[in-house]
Amino acid sequence: MSGTELKPRIGDSEKITINLGVVDLGQIDLLVQEGFYANRTDLIRTAIRNQLGVHADVVKQTVSRKSLVLGLQTYTRLQLEKLQAANETLQIQVVGLATIASDVPPELAAAVIESVTVLGAFHATGAVKAALAGRIH
Structure with missing residues (x-):
């Protein structure tokens, strides 16, 4: 495929960047370290899905x-x-x-x-x- 052709794959994700305070980041790292989440991304995805569920209607x-x-x-x-x-x-x-x-x-x-x-x-x-x-x- 050339550089201008699409490479569609169902289920692909888009990358986003967020800024967090160091205290929030530290708490996330603590929860990851304690085994509640596999990594930072896992916690953030879970939090986003929970909020989307709250606002689904x-x-x-x-x-x-x-x-x-x-x-x-x-x-x-x-x-x-x-x-x-x-x-x-x-x-x-x-x-x-x-x-x-x-x-x-x-x-x-x-x-x-x-x-x-x-x-x-x-x-x-x-x-x-x-x-x-x-x-x-």
Whole structure:
């Protein structure tokens, strides 16, 4: 695969960076040392999942109210060509992972995709992202 092609794998994770105070970090290290968690990442993931569980109803209501796709959504060349043939456009609105297939030419993406709003991760070739640059929110 060339550097511009996608390498999609279901279940991939995205890296984030957070800043913590030294006392919080020390407490995390203590819990790891005592065997409550395998490592710092394990504790942080667990804490995030717990908070997402607490707010699950709000997430569901918002996804429904804003007509968002929750989860993984892939847009193929064939789908976009059908939209173009029907003279229709697409507004991508995803909470999770939105992927535009690696064989989609930038001209097709620009002709069909009106806007891209992704809360999570957006995967597309560099050329497609460049073609959609002003439409990605």
